[in-house]
Amino acid sequence: xxxxxxxxxxxxxxxxxxxxxxxxxxxxxxxxxxxxxxxxxxxxxxxxxxxxxxxxxxxxxxxxxxxxxxxxxxxxxxxxxxxxxxxxxxxxxxxxxxxxxxxxxxxxxxxxxxxxxxxxxxxxxxxxxxxxxxxxxxxxxxxxxxxxxxxxxxxxxxxxxxxxxxxxxxxxxxxxxxxxxxxxxxxxxxxxxxxxxxxxxxxxxxxxxxxxxxxxxxxxxxxxxxxxxxxxxxxxxxxxxxxxxxxxxxxxxxxxxxxxxxxxxxxxxxxxxxxxxxxxxxxxxxxxxxxxxxxxxxxxxxxxxxxxxxxxxxxxxxxxxxxxxxxxxxxxxxxxxxxxxxxxxxxxxxxxxxxxxxxxxxxxxxxxxxxxxxxxxxxxxxxxxxxxxxxxxxxxxxxxxxxxxxxxxxxxxxxxxxxxxxxxxxxxxxxxxxxxxxxxxxxxxxxxxxxxxxxxxxxxxxxxxxxxxxxxxxxxxxxxxxxxxxxxxxxxxxxxxxxxxxxxxxxxxxxxxxxxx
Amino acid sequence: xxxxxxxxxxxxxxxxxxxxxxxxxxxxxxxxxxxxxxxxxxxxxxxxxxxxxxxxxxxxxxxxxxxxxxxxxxxxxxxxxxxxxxxxxxxxxxxxxxxxxxxxxxxxxxxxxxxxxxxxxxxxxxxxxxxxxxxxxxxxxxxxxxxxxxxxxxxxxxxxxxxxxxxxxxxxxxxxxxxxxxxxxxxxxxxxxxxxxxxxxxxxxxxxxxxxxxxxxxxxxxxxxxxxxxxxxxxxxxxxxxxxxxxxxxxxxxxxxxxxxxxxxxxxxxxxxxxxxxxxxxxxxxxxxxxxxxxxxxxxxxxxxxxxxxxxxxxxxxxxxxxxxxxxxxxxxxxxxxxxxxxxxxxxxxxxxxxxxxxxxxxxxxxxxxxxxxxxxxxxxxxxxxxxxxxxxxxxxxxxx
Numbered sequence: 043x044x045x046x047x048x049x050x051x052x053x054x055x056x057x058x059x060x061x062x063x064x065x066x067x068x069x070x071x072x073x074x075x076x077x078x079x080x081x082x083x084x085x086x087x088x089x090x091x092x093x094x095x096x097x098x099x100x101x102x103x104x105x106x107x108x109x110x111x112x113x114x115x116x117x118x119x120x121x122x123x124x125x126x127x128x129x130x131x132x133x134x135x136x137x138x139x140x141x142x143x144x145x146x147x148x149x150x151x152x153x154x155x156x157x158x159x160x161x162x163x164x165x166x167x168x169x170x171x172x173x174x175x176x177x178x179x180x181x182x183x184x185x186x187x188x189x190x191x192x193x194x195x196x197x198x199x200x201x202x203x204x205x206x207x208x209x210x211x212x213x214x215x216x217x218x219x220x221x222x223x224x225x226x227x228x229x230x231x232x233x234x235x236x237x238x239x240x241x242x243x244x245x246x247x248x249x250x251x252x253x254x255x256x257x258x259x260x261x262x263x264x265x266x267x268x269x270x271x272x273x274x275x276x277x278x279x280x281x282x283x284x285x286x287x288x289x290x291x292x293x294x295x296x297x298x299x300x301x302x303x304x305x306x307x308x309x310x311x312x313x314x315x316x317x318x319x320x321x322x323x324x325x326x327x328x329x330x331x332x333x334x335x336x337x338x339x340x341x342x343x344x345x346x347x348x349x350x351x352x353x354x355x356x357x358x359x360x361x362x363x364x365x366x367x368x369x370x371x372x373x374x375x376x377x378x379x380x381x382x383x384x385x386x387x388x389x390x391x392x393x394x395x396x397x398x399x400x401x402x403x404x405x406x407x408x409x410x411x412x413x414x415x416x417x418x419x420x421x422x423x424x425x426x427x428x429x430x431x432x433x434x435x436x437x438x439x440x441x442x443x444x445x446x447x448x449x450x451x452x453x454x455x456x457x458x459x460x461x462x463x464x465x466x467x468x469x470x471x472x473x474x475x476x477x478x479x480x481x482x483x484x485x486x487x488x489x490x491x492x493x494x495x496x497x498x499x500x501x502x503x504x505x506x507x508x509x510x511x512x513x514x515x516x517x518x519x520x521x522x523x524x525x526x527x528x529x530x531x532x533x534x535x536x537x538x539x540x541x542x543x544x545x546x547x548x549x550x551x552x553x554x555x556x557x558x559x
Numbered sequence: 560x561x562x563x564x565x566x567x568x569x570x571x572x573x574x575x576x577x578x579x580x581x582x583x584x585x586x587x588x589x590x591x592x593x594x595x596x597x598x599x600x601x602x603x604x605x606x607x608x609x610x611x612x613x614x615x616x617x618x619x620x621x622x623x624x625x626x627x628x629x630x631x632x633x634x635x636x637x638x639x640x641x642x643x644x645x646x647x648x649x650x651x652x653x654x655x656x657x658x659x660x661x662x663x664x665x666x667x668x669x670x671x672x673x674x675x676x677x678x679x680x681x682x683x684x685x686x687x688x689x690x691x692x693x694x695x696x697x698x699x700x701x702x703x704x705x706x707x708x709x710x711x712x713x714x715x716x717x718x719x720x721x722x723x724x725x726x727x728x729x730x731x732x733x734x735x736x737x738x739x740x741x742x743x744x745x746x747x748x749x750x751x752x753x754x755x756x757x758x759x760x761x762x763x764x765x766x767x768x769x770x771x772x773x774x775x776x777x778x779x780x781x782x783x784x785x786x787x788x789x790x791x792x793x794x795x796x797x798x799x800x801x802x803x804x805x806x807x808x809x810x811x812x813x814x815x816x817x818x819x820x821x822x823x824x825x826x827x828x829x830x831x832x833x834x835x836x837x838x839x840x841x842x843x844x845x846x847x848x849x850x851x852x853x854x855x856x857x858x859x860x861x862x863x864x865x866x867x868x869x870x871x872x873x874x875x876x877x878x879x880x881x882x883x884x885x886x887x888x889x890x891x892x893x894x895x896x897x898x899x900x901x902x903x904x905x906x907x908x909x910x911x912x913x914x915x916x917x918x919x920x921x922x923x924x925x926x927x928x929x930x931x932x933x934x935x936x937x938x939x940x941x942x943x944x945x946x947x948x949x950x951x952x953x954x955x956x957x958x959x960x
Contacts, residue, residue: 044877078902078914078957086932088911089711091841093932123937185563217569230567281934288938291916298876299914299957300902319960322876340590350588358586364597373842440596445603445641446673446746453716460717475718476842483597488605495597510579 045325046072048551051303052332054082055537056527058286059544060330062120065295067552076302081283082490083497089477091423092371095278102266103538104273111270116541122285125276129417132267134160134383135243137392138466151468157392159240163271172237179237189215190265219258220509227257239392246434249363249498251398256507274417306342312521328551329524336493352520362498363434364483368456370429371477376415380469384416388466401435405458409433431459440483456480499529508533605707610634613701619764622683626697629675639672642708644741645734649706649904654692658900661689666733668740682730709904712847714749720815723749726801726830728756728822732764743776752780752809754801759790803836821847848907855923855947856887869948874955890943900959908945917941920952
């Protein structure tokens with residue numbers, strides 16, 4: 043039996059990027075995936091005459107004709123073929139008025155709101171718009187973007203891990219940003235509270251509210267969105283995953299689907315192989331794992347083989363948020379429905395910490411509504427459109443739901459989400475639903491095999507934020523031939539983050555194999 | 560660099576790494592245990608396999624039997640997966656060394672599954688490999704392996720009208736019987752009018768059960784439509800076929816209604832034309848899957864000059880096989896005929912479970928069975944269950960699981 047140079051466990055975004063890069067470098071690679079298609083979250087599914095995007099809201103790393111974006115470069119490096127669609131927008135935040143709110147107005151849709159912010163692309167335009175909505179916020183917003191332009195120096199420092207953390211001392215603002223939360227930093231910069239709330243709208247893409255999340259990383263993400271706008275693949279994210287699948291094969295790598303790793307074989311205190319579907323053994327020298335540390339250490343290894351520190355890390359960390367998504371195939375166009383934006387965030391309260399608190403239960407009133415036709419007009423047949431509603435929850439929100447209650451519960455949550463959108467946008471959705479699919483945490487648990495069904499990894503808390511995770515990455519790995527990649531690692535969730543960790547793990551493995559270790 | 564922050568300093572940064580390490584160090588070194596009902600629900604609703612035993616066989620008609628299936632605890636199945644009325648089970652059998660699968664709608668109610676019982680009502684298909692095998696072999700005590708409940712043929716209150724006209728032909732009654740029971744049990748909430756096509760009154764499957772449900776529950780109405788020339792047509796029954804006129808007669812007048820169809824291919828061909836006359840919005844018409852498709856050469860768009868036999872190079876994990884088969888059989892059938900297992904669920908193109916990579920060669924896919932994703936076309940992926948070889952093929956198939 044052949045011993046592979048590298049076995050990659052899981053064909054999520056991280057695993058795909060890892061396998062492609064290892065194969066490109068000439069290593070013999072076996073990529074194992076329990077599902078029958080690649081991508082994990084990056085996939086698609088068909089209902090009737092609609093093909094739905096299951097998870098991707100927007101990619102911030104798709105550049106323009108002049109300059110490729112960071113995510114685009116991941117694909118360019120391996121010459122994977124994806125047709126990108128671009129859109130010059132960031133987000134629209136709508137906060138409907140509640141009883142007792144004083145600062146209200148009727149917006150363009152005829153809805154009484156406290157916030158309606160449609161934010162443009164471009165640092166200057168974004169800052170001006172924010173100032174128009176909340177007078178007196180321009181200079182703090184501009185300052186933040188100035189900082190964000192400088193912050194890429196920090197990432198240059200990260201390139202050479204041997205010099206860390208000392209080398210960061212040369213960029214004092216970076217050290218300030220990374221060690222303070224969004225709230226602390228924006229307060230210090232003098233941004234009015236209401237402007238902060240609008241500025242912080244993307245917090246849910248990272249899964250930690252303003253009082254928890256570090257300013258550096260948030261700014262980094264917002265910077266990418268505001269700089270380049272939104273990108274999306276033409277044929278749903280299944281296209282991205284299949285394009286990498288093809289390159290792995292072209293580079294001579296093997297991919298086995300329906301092939302779940304059910305055990306890690308240990309030899310001399312470190313991984314030497316895996317058992318697939320409980321029956322077939324395959325051996326490898328290096329391992330890159332896109333599955334969750336929790337699954338690996340509780341299900342794939344004997345307790346005696348698990349390094350003590352790994353158990354401690356599992357116990358210290360909090361599983362990140364879970365998502366609920368409603369996919370709607372509509373028998374009306376977006377114009378007929380009255381939808382004017384690609385991405386609208388509807389929040390019960392503009393404050394991210396209050397949104398976080400509310401999201402401990404179903405249904406908090408927090409809902410993101412996306413309309414893919416805004417970017418890809420012909421993504422559905424003529425006269426139709428597709429919508430995609432998302433809300434998030436934290437913790438074991440399914441605890442009182444029995445199997446026989448599940449269908450009714452799902453329908454109720456979906457109905458609440460749809461009605462929230464109808465009210466907040468003063469539009470009608472329900473009568474025009476031709477296809478509907480509802481995904482709750484059990485759906486994601488089924489397809490992603492993650493604890494609680496989270497797609498987000500471990501919560502990026504104040505004490506366990508991106509930069510320390512990055513600096514500690516190698517020390518955090520359980521064995522010297524076993525590297526994790528994906529949402530559980532330094533950058534948390536997000537397509538770009540997962541590809542990054544896959545490429546990084548591949549780089550380390552390639553280096554080792556070349557050095558003959 | 561200009562000073563940006565007013566009061567904040569970077570000194571805290573130096574403590575971040577030690578703090579993080581201290582936090583990890585202080586944590587328990589035990590296997591973590593936390594309540595995860597999302598995963599528990601996913602496992603309960605979608606087990607990889609269910610191991611069952613036949614507990615009862617009921618002869619419904621000369622060519623139709625109902626099999627009551629219960630958990631086979633000796634093989635590890637302790638409870639049955641709950642399901643929404645309308646779902647099917649895929650049955651796995653090995654017939655003369657050939658792994659075979661078929662999907663059958665569950666005819667019993669969701670509630671019955673909580674009490675450890677599924678019923679599959681199976682019609683003997685002329686020349687049908689699986690149905691013949693089941694009729695010859697399944698008896699009380701037989702061990703049976705099935706999938707988790709699957710499929711999308713279900714009532715969805717946010718999508719479908721409150722009133723549903725269900726059109727059934729022959730053994731296509733099974734999902735509707737489950738739905739009617741679910742309504743009677745309070746597990747589903749809609750008004751079901753069943754127009755049930757049978758050859759004659761004596762031939763009606765589940766006649767007594769349907770009568771009882773109609774009497775017990777005012778949301779259920781059953782109308783038998785009898786097609787045999789010269790068949791006696793008792794009171795409250797209709798004669799002939801399911802036409803637009805007949806649907807109109809039982810449909811609500813000034814109110815939206817959905818139409819659900821389940822029956823043989825010939826019924827769909829006839830009824831679909833009738834439905835066109837009613838000009839219903841697409842969202843109100845839902846078909847159960849067509850079942851396995853045969854004889855692609857009879858389709859108008861099937862190309863000419865296709866060789867009778869083809870060679871297929873199949874790679875499954877690290878093994879490659881070279882096999883031969885008839886070009887009029889699906890790629891899935893050819894692989895199975897050669898004794899290899901293929902991942903299969905619906906066998907109708909829809910579920911995508913058999914998603915495979917076509918490395919070289921060409922296939923024909925009947926238009927009405929196209930459920931592939933857009934990127935599948937771009938990267939040469941197919942669903943072998945409804946792909947028919949036009950040339951020799953090279954194909955990469957996931958292992959059957």
